[in-house]
Amino acid sequence: MATEPMDVDAPTGSKRKADSDPSEPRAPRRIKALDDDVVNKIAAGEIIIAPVHALKELIENSVDAGSTSLEVLVKEGGLKLLQITDNGCGIQKDDLTILCERHTTSKITSFEDLASISTYGFRGEALASISHIAHLSVTTKTADSDVAWRAHFLNGRLVPAKPGQSPAPKATAGRNGTQICVEDLFFNVPMRRRTFRSPSDEYNKILDMVGRYAVHCEGVAFSCKKHGDPGTGLSIQASAKTVDRIRQIYGAAATNELLELSTSDDRWGFQADGFVTNANYHVKKTTFLLFINHRCVESTHIKKAIEQVYSAFLPKNGRPFIYLSLNIDPARVDVNVHPTKREVHFLNEDEIIQSICEHIRSKLAEVDSSRTFMTQTVLPEVQWGSTRPKDGAEGGEGSPATDGPSKKRPRRNSNNLVRTDTSLRKITTMFPKAAAGEGSDQTPAASDDHVLAMPQDVKYETVHREPTTCRLTSVKELRAEVREDIHQDLTEVFAGHTFVGVVDEQRRLAAIQGGVKLLLVDYGFACFEYCYQVGLTDFGNFGVIRFDPALNLRELLRIAAGQEKEAIESPEEDFEVEAVVERVANQLIERREMLLEYFSLEITPTGDLVSIPLLIKGYTPSVAKLPNFLLRLGPYVDWTDEKACFETFLRELASFYVPERLPPYIPSGGEEEEASAETQGGKEVDMSRDGPLYRELSTRRKNVRWAIEHVFFPAFKSRLVATKALMKGGIVEVADLKGLYRVFERC
16 A cells, blocks of 8 residues: 655654645744753763763873773773773762763863863763763762762763662772773664674774873873783883883884974973884884873874875885874863864964974984884895794704604705805905915915904094984985885895905905895995995084195195096097196185085185095095095086085095905916016006005005905995895896705706
8 A cells, every 4th residue: 555755844753745845835843942861862972972982081080080090891892881990089979969960070160261271071071971871880989988989870860779779879898089880881872882893893992092091191000901801901000101101002113213202382382292203113004192281182284294294204105103292381272172072273283283393303314324224025036034944943942843742843945054154264265375364474264364353553533522413405305315216125135144255356346145145246336325325314424534734635636637637538638737626626615614514524714625524434445536536526516506416425425435446466476577567657666565555555455355344244234225226237146045956956
């Protein structure tokens, strides 16, 4: 049987007839006051959206009461039971009567008090709202009371614990403080209750909220557990410091990379404190703990602004951990803008956010020199971790073979075993005897031990000065370009390599072992990349190599220009030496203040070279390269643009620090007599073993070998960001252990 459409004006509030004329005049509907129960349930639905919001209100009330210990008990995600117990000041028995009435509070007395509110709660809506959508019971005891009092509430009023009993509070045993028990949350709002699909999700939200307040409320102990579980999901001692709380809740990975923040500005009336992670830590999703005037809130503007700061330091899609406590003059804050107090508005928001972001940016820049770059894999088809036995492997402690016959000893494939003990033998022992000792009569092993000692007797003077924070956008952009050009696999190889030895000093080649691969590295190229990166990370904070007495700048330039002139083959490329010397000298003297401030290159107004930058401790660049380095600062440095100037200067400085190509070693025998004399610059130079030039080259060769093995390659492990250019032109695979096994298997 067909049913007719119902009229909208019917008392039941049903639909209007489909065939009715909308243009037909209708009588106005009467306005009525809603029933108090409906009003209260609507208000409760705005304030208590989920169990975690009820818990947040209860935590804030407990902390306002001066509690030093909070215990949270949860059942079925807080829908069945949500209980919080504190040791605060408690509630007076006489106040229990109106405890759950709307807008009953001890925090304010007039609307003007909102301008100076400094407590968590203030409107007196939390318990009233909870009592309208749950069964609420309160057990409380003050210090001056002999007994605790328990009361039950529903719809904002006292109700008896059981039918037929008096609703008045009952005396009971209890300790100082308050225990609030919320049962059957949303029992009378079935639509809201059905939206919660997973109790475990709600419990995780509760854990997150408890953890946020546990981090912020130093001096307060927190614990949270599921009903019936023997252990706690979260437990923080009252004596734990903020950093320890972050470690327990968010893990050691974030805590080990924390930077402490503290900044303020009287103009905007704020003080910001907290902890953020440095550029070594990044995850896929930002962890943002924000407290404004000690109230846990959310701010999309602050979050996005800080993430924008980190975008210049973290890899793509990398996100930080942020804990920020912002104290603002209460007169500048409007706390009454959101039903759940999740958001607040405050004056000069943009200026305060900008100030905080600048402080975070400076903190990240200060530690940029200690960056580590985490990568996922290395070269394809290689399991680099297989070169080290796992716990319980054969020969290791705790081997499964000793635990019982049921556990098998893991098999170790021979083609994955690589000997990495460098103390057994070095590649230099395979060279001719004199090559290792440079003409000495020592045995190869003895000469190896001799080379282990630092061949340079260099004394360093420590200067105690505060490091300069680089705020130049151009330098930050250059650093970002290096990070963007990173080759992840090769960086991992250098980070875990084993140095084998210098192979060819003329072509500047060294061998390293990476996993089961033997690689040949152009250490000249690698040193150049490393020195350039050191120049960027230590920009404005270089050490100093001083000359005593100072060197004549023009004389050094004259030496380099003379050598360039002699190398000219075409008359069209000829130039006047003195003109070039004066032009370059004037350029450097004119910019001497900038060179001293940024690069520790000190030149006097009269043209004396006092100092040059020290990039690497333990290695001194060849002084013979100094004239050419100074000469190239004229035509090869772009002095017209800031970013280009810094980049070209640092590249010239890196070239100066790269170990020079050494002439071939002169072996003993007949070849020595043939090479005992050479012609350099039209003059005959003695190259025999007894000649001064040979002895000087011999000493320099020892210095370079020592620096390559003990200075540069160890530094590559911790600081080198291997670029894609280095991968293309600076490294070659010589042998692969698995490939060698396949060759021998065929033999």
